[in-house]
Amino acid sequence: ITLAQIWAELLGVERVGRHDHFFALGGHSLLAVQLIERLRRRSLGVEVRTLFARPVLADQAASLGSHQEVAVPANRITEQSTAITPEMLPLIELAQGEIDRIIATVPGGVGNIQDIYGLSPLQDGILFHHLLATKGDPYLLVSQMAFADRGVLDRYLAAVQRVVDRHDILRTSFVWEGLSRPAQVVWRNALLEVSEVELNGSAGPGAAQLKDRFDPRQHRIDLGRAPLLRFVIAREPGSARWLLLELQHHLIGDHTTLEVMRAEVRAELEGRAHELSAPQPFRNLMAQARLGVDAKAHEAFFRGWLADIDAPSTPFGLREVRGDGSGVREAQRMLPQQLNARLRSQARRLGVSLASLCHLAWGQVVARSSGREQVVFGTVLFGRMHGGAGGDRT
CATH class of the missing domain: 3.30.559.10 (Chloramphenicol acetyltransferase-like domain)
Structure with missing residues (x-):
């Protein structure tokens, strides 16, 4: 019941059922950060991966309270410190x-x-x-x-x-x-x-x-x-x-x-x-970010995924095309409302965020333009979800 109330507030919906899906109701990663913070205030810790692995209300509720956060070591520098060692x-x-x-x-x-x-x-x-x-x-x-x-x-x-x-x-x-x-x-x-x-x-x-x-x-x-x-x-x-x-x-x-x-x-x-x-x-x-998972574990993860990648995914084989940047032009185009609605509908149907769908689309663009079946590109994630108490405002 507590989780349903938080969902309703965050997602702006009147009623939430036990079989409802967080992302199907319009949830996304920034709302997930706020969800984690509100649960934390009620002493109901949840691991980020659980939030994505169990996006259905009943499943998510069953996994609450099991997550232990990393203990943050105290800052040993004080206003009275005359040296730092x-x-x-x-x-x-x-x-x-x-x-x-x-x-x-x-x-x-x-x-x-x-x-x-x-x-x-x-x-x-x-x-x-x-x-x-x-x-x-x-x-x-x-x-x-x-x-x-x-x-x-x-x-x-x-x-x-x-x-x-x-x-x-x-x-x-x-x-x-x-x-x-x-x-x-x-x-x-x-x-x-x-x-x-x-x-x-x-x-x-x-x-x-x-x-x-x-x-x-x-x-x-x-x-x-x-x-x-x-x-x-x-x-x-x-x-x-x-x-x-x-x-x-x-x-x-x-x-x-x-x-x-x-x-x-x-x-x-x-x-x-x-x-x-x-x-x-x-x-x-x-x-x-630093104490939660050992750096060697991160390295092993990426080696596992990228071991057989032997060339970059460069569109049309071009690498250094920016030069000094003076020749670069930007174009912005507003998506038609109908297409926007269809994309959101598709994301809800698949049970993923719209951002994930857009990442997949970008992967397709890179694949077609680079002529490669397996493509590698980066996305910027800060780790707010792992930020501990007050992570939504840190």
Whole structure:
């Protein structure tokens, strides 16, 4: 009964039966994260794989309460710490010389370091692509906003700073040079970097000028300086309006992060900051990702699946086609409503998420265009489902 009530709330349906299927009713991975969190609050632990293996209500209910989460080791760095040693870092193995190298990268040294730990598997991959790119950065996310006047803009930036002060991941830098493995470092204090630029009144719309000037295909940010948020502001030519361009690195955020941030900024601006829930330590997610399954088990899994793959799945045999990125064009096309409805209906019929169906479709495209029967392509998964308590907002 408890599970049915949670399903009804999350899926927006009035009645849920014991034979109903979570994904057939419109469930998807992000709703699954929220489901896990709501069950956890009622002390009903469930393993993620169980959620997908047993999507029918009665089967899922029968498996509740059996999952034990990974115990997260305590952070041994305190505000009183005058030095950081290897035994104080349970979530990363580093020699003393490596730790000293990290400390040297943080303004304020030891006193400004809250925590040091390794990277999640997803972050490892993102950093790899950052280092692989010789120009620009494929994982720099860009968004823009406009403000009626400078006063409104300044209040907004002050609210963003207060949100950064709340969340560890927004005060995190990354260090890898001279280390045996990359590390992320949580700063106690990280001030937003805001740059003001002047726009040319005769060079077209201000928003387009900003977009061109800070195009991720040519522009990079320093990953060693927290927060990995950069703001560029400019007065719109011939107007009282101010434009803001936000650069956020995918190492510290994604679409869900932006939604949580914007909701918290709005709460700050409306004087509702006291209503916000306590921020969840990002280290909890790291512990679940790193301590839950041994790295050798991950390697064995992929070796098992990919052992007979001896060539990449390159469409039309082409590999390096991006060049400097300047010749790349994007096209967006809205699916007709009828096709959208048919896809969702098919996903429900098969008992899978629409995302899974789209992955299969993409696999077919890659197979046809590469002329290969077995194709390999990646998808980005963060591991929020394994994130422990508060994983939906970490």
